[in-house]
Structures are given as C-alpha cells and as structure tokens.
Amino acid sequence: MKAMNFESISVELLYILIKVADLKSINKSSEALSLTQPAISKKIVQLENYYGTQLFTRSPRGMELTASGKKFYTNAKKILNDFHDLRISVLDKRISLQEISIGVLDSISAFLYPEFFIDTLSQLREITITNKIYELITPFNNDILDVVLMDSAFRTDLNGDFFEKKLFEEPYFVVYSKENTQVENLTDSSISPYALQKLNVLMYPNYCPIHQRIMNIYQEINIEPPKITEIDYSESIISLVINSPFVSVLPKSLALNKVTHNINKLAMKPLDITFLRSVSLFAKTPEILNVVESKLTNYV
16 A cells, blocks of 8 residues: 655645546636646646556546546545534634623713623623713723724724624704704704704713814814813703703714603704714734624614
C-alpha cells in the first residue's frame, strides 16, 4: 500500500472529481470551477495515477464514472461532507448570554425590547441601562461592554473594530399639552424644523442622545436650532409639558408611552421626515453580534 502523499491528494481534487461526475463534462466543469480544461484533465489523471485505476470513461453521454469511479465518488462525497462538518465545528464559536455584557439606552430597553431585558436580566454577565450616551460609548471603547444598543448616529464616537446591525428606524414626535394653542394651531400634518424653532422645547440635558441627535440634525440642515430648556427628570418634563406651553421631543415609541398614560392631557405630532431616529446593535465581534441579534428577533 502506498504511503499517503498529502501533496498528491487534496480536497480540491475530490471536489473536481465530484463536479465532473455531476456535470458529466470537463467543459462545463471548467466554467463552474473557473479552471481550464487541461488543468481539470491533469488533476483527474493525477487521481487515477495515485490510485492506479481508471475513474472515468468517455461516452456519447459525456464523462461516465467507471465502477471504481462510482465507489470513489461515493466515498469522496462522504469525505467532503465530513470536512465541511469539521470546518463548521471549528468556526462555530458558540457564545452564551452569560458571557456577554450589554449596555442599552433606557428608552430602548423600556419601550422597544422590554420583554427581552426582563427575560435575560439574570442571564447576562453584566448590563448597563442608562439615558447617558457616554455611559455606553466609553465602556464599549474600553472593552468593558461587549454590546451596546443605541442610536446609529453615535457610531462615529466608537473606537477600534466593531460590528453593526441596524435594528429599526422611527420618527420623532413633538409631545405637547392639548391646551397648547401654539401647536394646536399648526395646520400642517407634521412639524417642520422652522416651526419647532418657535416652540418652547423642554428636554434632557445634552448627554441625552435624543437631545444630541436633534441638535445634530439642525446642524446638518444648517438651520439655527430651537432654544432648549434642560430638565434632568423624566416625570418633571412630562408634568411641565402638561401644565405649560412647553413641548418635548421624543422618539415615537417613547412618545406613544407618555401620551397613552396621559391620554386626556397630552397629544403628539410627528416632526418633519428630516427627523428620523435609527437604532443599531453594536458588538465587538460578529459572533457576539449574531447571538444577541438572534435573541432580539424573538421579541420583535
């Protein structure tokens, strides 16, 4: 029995034999494999010389396997399937939630994926829920957090290698008191950047991603932003909006929640299409990204 020569036998040779047998043509196999016909013929001869037997015969129907060739074909397919399984097992780096630390904006965890975070709260290695964008960006950049869910626009603040999956987009709404005649008297179906300039806007301080995004949009469209009064407490903002001419700007999911809980006092109106919120999942590796994304899809 010949000693195995790994320079003579390779996965490529097995794959070529299978392709020629399936297509019954060196010409068609040449196109499928992006190899020249002489190169394919040479590799088949290489296999036949190694095993000391003829594997193909030419017939009017094309390249036909001999009896030995049929046995070789069956075993070659099994070897390639095993090789594929081996490769998958090496690449399949399964990661459990217990190994992952996640950071998420409060508005996303509370109003977009509440069931996911309720179910996984005790499973995750670590979780940070905050409305301060820098409390996500800084630990992610310092490799303390493996994953963050936040507004896509803040990708420019992330350092090093990371992987992104955009999850969804939603519009921003102006939330206001039903007694606020400044907004009630606006006849357009949405509020333009110019109309928002004239309103008294109440928002979280500048650390809030919603606040930052509104300011950035005004900068992008080269228009002076509205004057914003900053309040650091959510319930105080809503209380002031209900009882004053102030309005607040919130993404749709959060605006719906606030208005629904104060349906007799609050109303909401969409901002111009210019104002869109995009939310992404950012992760340190594609494996971690895939694990978290696959979990999130169960809660959409």
